[in-house]
Amino acid sequence: MTTAILSALPEEQSSLVPHLLHPQRLVHAGRFFWRGDLCGRPVVLALSGIGKVAAATTATALVERFGVARIVFTGVAGGVGDGVNVGDVVVAQDYLQHDMDASPLFPRWEIPGYTRSRLACDTALSALLLEAASACVSSASGQFGSKNGVTAAAAGVLHRTHHGLVASGDRFVSAADESHRLRNSLRDAGHDVLAVEMEGAAVAQVCHDYGIPFAAVRTISDRADDTAHVDFPLFVQTVASRYAEHIMLAFLQKL
Ligand code: ADE
Numbered sequence: 086m087t088t089a090i091l092s093a094l095p096e097e098q099s100s101l102v103p104h105l106l107h108p109q110r111l112v113h114a115g116r117f118f119w120r121g122d123l124c125g126r127p128v129v130l131a132l133s134g135i136g137k138v139a140a141a142t143t144a145t146a147l148v149e150r151f152g153v154a155r156i157v158f159t160g161v162a163g164g165v166g167d168g169v170n171v172g173d174v175v176v177a178q179d180y181l182q183h184d185m186d187a188s189p190l191f192p193r194w195e196i197p198g199y200t201r202s203r204l205a206c207d208t209a210l211s212a213l214l215l216e217a218a219s220a221c222v223s224s225a226s227g228q229f230g231s232k233n234g235v236t237a238a239a240a241g242v243l244h245r246t247h248h249g250l251v252a253s254g255d256r257f258v259s260a261a262d263e264s265h266r267l268r269n270s271l272r273d274a275g276h277d278v279l280a281v282e283m284e285g286a287a288v289a290q291v292c293h294d295y296g297i298p299f300a301a302v303r304t305i306s307d308r309a310d311d312t313a314h315v316d317f318p319l320f321v322q323t324v325a326s327r328y329a330e331h332i333m334l335a336f337l338q339k340l
Contacts, residue, residue, distance in 0.1 A: 087127045088340070089153040090333055091143060093160030093284055094321055097329035098130050104334065105130070114146045124337035129153055133160070133284045136255050137182070140284035144291035155210060156292055157336065158301035159329045161321060162251065162280035163258050163309030165268045170305060171316060172225075172244040174218045174328065175279050176211055177251040177301040179203045180286040183267055183278070184254035193274065196290065202276070203250065204289040207298035211248070214302050217335035219246045221328060249279045251303060253286035257317075261310035281309055302336075304328045 092098040098119070102108065105121030105128075112118075119130040129151045133140040147153045164170060181203050185194050194202040222244045252271065258264050258281050271278050285301045292299035306320035307313035 086154040087129055087152065088337070089129045089131060089147040089151065089156040090123075091131050091133050091140075091147070091156055091158045091288065092329060093133050093135070093158070093282070094325060095132060096321055096326040097159055098132055100326040100330035101130055101333060104330075113150050114142060116143060116146065118146075118151065120151070124334060126337050126340060128337070133158070133288070136283050137253060137287035141287040141291050144288045148291070148295045148297065153297070155207070155298040155300075156288060157210065157214070157333070158285055158288055158299070159333055160282060160284065160301070160303050161306035161317070161325050162282040162303035163264070163307050163313055164280050164305040165258075165264050165309050166247070166249070166277070166279040168245070169247055169279050170244070171307060171320065172324070173247060173305045174222050174244070174332070175247045175249070175251060175303045175305065176215045176218055177206050177285060177303065178211065178249050179205045180289040180301075181250060181252045181271070181276055181278070182254060182286045183252040183271065183281065184256065194271075194276070204286065204293050206289065206300045210298050210300035213339045214300050214332070214336055215246060215248055217332050217339060218302050220335055221331045222246050225328070225331075247279050250276060251285055251301065252276075252278045252281050253283055254281065255283060257283070257313070258309040259311065259313040264309040280305060302332055
């Protein structure tokens with residue numbers, strides 16, 4: 086039973102590759118994939134690409150070409166929920182596309198043909214990811230000093246693990262007023278969103294279509310506000326790959 090580990094960022098993938106036993110690099114659909122064993126489990130490591138279409142293509146290739154039995158996503162996200170801060174970790178409970186709008190033909194945010202807006206992540210895989218993420222967050226809290234180049238927002242703060250709704254869309258949200266508008270309009274419709282990113286909902290939809298389990302963990306790199314474009318690259322360079330490495334290795338040991 087092969088597990089796909091889909092990363093949003095090359096930094097995350099490259100932190101996992103050195104741990105592979107019998108590594109094999111393959112090219113398919115213009116993408117690099119790594120096959121091997123990680124913590125005694127057969128895995129395929131892949132990069133999602135940026136945005137929903139790229140992520141859906143990669144997820145489809147993982148199922149069709151590599152025959153994976155489940156997909157686990159690791160990446161970063163912008164925090165939009167109250168108290169979802171830089172350095173926190175969000176394990177997705179379910180996903181929604183915040184830029185889906187086929188109204189008035191379908192209710193706002195509903196995926197046409199699916200009679201719903203939200204797609205649930207696999208409960209058992211998400212529970213294991215939550216355990217792995219919580220352990221990593223408590224051991225990392227307080228270690229993000231400004232000397233490591235991490236944003237002031239993450240320095241010396243106790244971090245938290247959250248579990249809830251994540252929204253994806255083909256936009257890097259980088260203005261506080263946009264972030265508030267997005268969060269408030271979703272909340273008014275009963276969707277209390279914790280974080281935004283650009284790929285997860287597409288992968289959730291592909292996994293739903295193929296009937297395979299999906300789970301996702303996202304480290305908060307920015308607050309999707311006016312400094313997001315500064316916080317994001319700094320966080321990616323300094324923290325994201327370490328988080329991905331520790332959470333995914335701990336997760337695989339629990340499988
Ligand atoms: N991924 C990380 N930060 C993000 C943001 N602010 N908007 C969309 N995707 C993100």
